[in-house]
Amino acid sequence: MVADLISNHGWRWPQDWIDKCQVFNIIPLPNLDANSIDIVRWRDLKGIMSEFSVWKLVRHLATMEIMQPVLHDIITYLQPMAHKRTTKSIFGKLILAASSYYVWLERNNRLFKKSKRSPEELRDVIMVTVRLKLLSFHFKNSANVNSLLAHWKMPSLFRLYGS
Incomplete structure (x- = not known):
């Protein structure tokens, strides 16, 4: 889950991921709602999010x-x-x-x-x-x-x- 990769208001990426791809450090933190469950959503070519x-x-x-x-x-x-x-x-x-x-x-x-x-x-x-x-x-x-x-x-x- 995305929440598992966030700690103290920052990303907690595995070091080998960061070593291979520096772009992980610039991904903005999402606004997570602790009262919601994770769901898989797809973004289509028009940028519209939908459940899949x-x-x-x-x-x-x-x-x-x-x-x-x-x-x-x-x-x-x-x-x-x-x-x-x-x-x-x-x-x-x-x-x-x-x-x-x-x-x-x-x-x-x-x-x-x-x-x-x-x-x-x-x-x-x-x-x-x-x-x-x-x-x-x-x-x-x-x-x-x-x-x-x-x-x-x-x-x-x-x-x-x-x-």
């Missing part, structure tokens, strides 16, 4: 509707199941990985190629990517698996094994 959260559009697909678009909270939620092979953990990890990758790619495209996709377009490419990856998995035939696959509108003849 693909997570809000994809979190229901991982049945993680309660998770706010805060990376720390998402990681904290997924970390205990990181090594598990439950459908919920697989779906959650795939969605987080695809979301992270495509938001990073979108950032680079906006910065370097001056191209831009809408949050809905990013949601769609994330969903397609996750669906394609899911095709390579073999899932146990259970009510939980069938529910998640139906939620994702996956074919009923999906790769299921067992009874």
